Amino acid sequence: MTRSGLVLSATLAAAAAMLPAGAASALDDAQRQGNVYDHSFAQTQYLHHCSGCHLPDGEGVHHRGIPPFSGVVGKFLQHPRGREFLINVGGMRNGALDTRQRAAVLNYIIEAWGGDDVPADFRPFDEAEIEASFAAWRGDGPKLREQIRAELGALGVDIAPLRSE
Numbered sequence: 001m002t003r004s005g006l007v008l009s010a011t012l013a014a015a016a017a018m019l020p021a022g023a024a025s026a027l028d029d030a031q032r033q034g035n036v037y038d039h040s041f042a043q044t045q046y047l048h049h050c051s052g053c054h055l056p057d058g059e060g061v062h063h064r065g066i067p068p069f070s071g072v073v074g075k076f077l078q079h080p081r082g083r084e085f086l087i088n089v090g091g092m093r094n095g096a097l098d099t100r101q102r103a104a105v106l107n108y109i110i111e112a113w114g115g116d117d118v119p120a121d122f123r124p125f126d127e128a129e130i131e132a133s134f135a136a137w138r139g140d141g142p143k144l145r146e147q148i149r150a151e152l153g154a155l156g157v158d159i160a161p162l163r164s165e
């Protein structure tokens with residue numbers, strides 16, 4: 001992943017320090033194209049709809065079985081079905097968000113916690129992808145997570161197991 005030639009917009013500059021170059025530039029491009037990504041809109045959605053469980057810093061709550069995002073969400077993107085998993089995970093599907101909010105919040109968690117795990121060719125989520133993925137979803141999130149974890153693990157990309165009790 002190259003960090004050269006990266007020009008960040010003022011809106012993304014504050015978050016940029018913790019971004020891998022690929023994610024930052026893809027999100028920046030999306031914003032220039034008038035896409036769903038607007039940092040403060042996305043952050044507000046995250047704080048409102050997700051941080052009650054996942055916490056504002058994305059660390060989750062271990063004893064409640066809520067996993068941390070850091071070191072995990074970017075790795076899902078390295079699997080062909082990872083985007084589908086992230087779009088349809090319980091808190092995303094069941095939350096009271098519209099499609100634009102869903103796309104924004106996913107881009108936000110990738111921006112904030114994907115780190116160097118985010119592939120260089122990452123494309124931001126948009127509303128059309130969310131709608132198509134919702135319609136096609138076959139409903140087995142935990143099984144898909146295990147499949148992704150096993151297949152990435154075989155390639156040396158380790159995703160922590162969910163805490164089960």
Ligand code: HEC
Nearest residue numbers: 049050052053065066067072086089090091092095105145
């Ligand atoms: C009521 C608590 C709760 C809320 C609210 C919630 N989540 Fe979650 N989330 C969980 C739990 C518990 C898990 C782990 C079990 C599972 O996958 O469902 C999880 C898993 C995830 C995962 C997969 C992490 C992994 O390692 O498998 C993602 C991504 C995620 N949530 C995103 C979100 C987003 C984005 C929102 C806001 C739109 C959100 N969640 C709202 C409880 C919540």
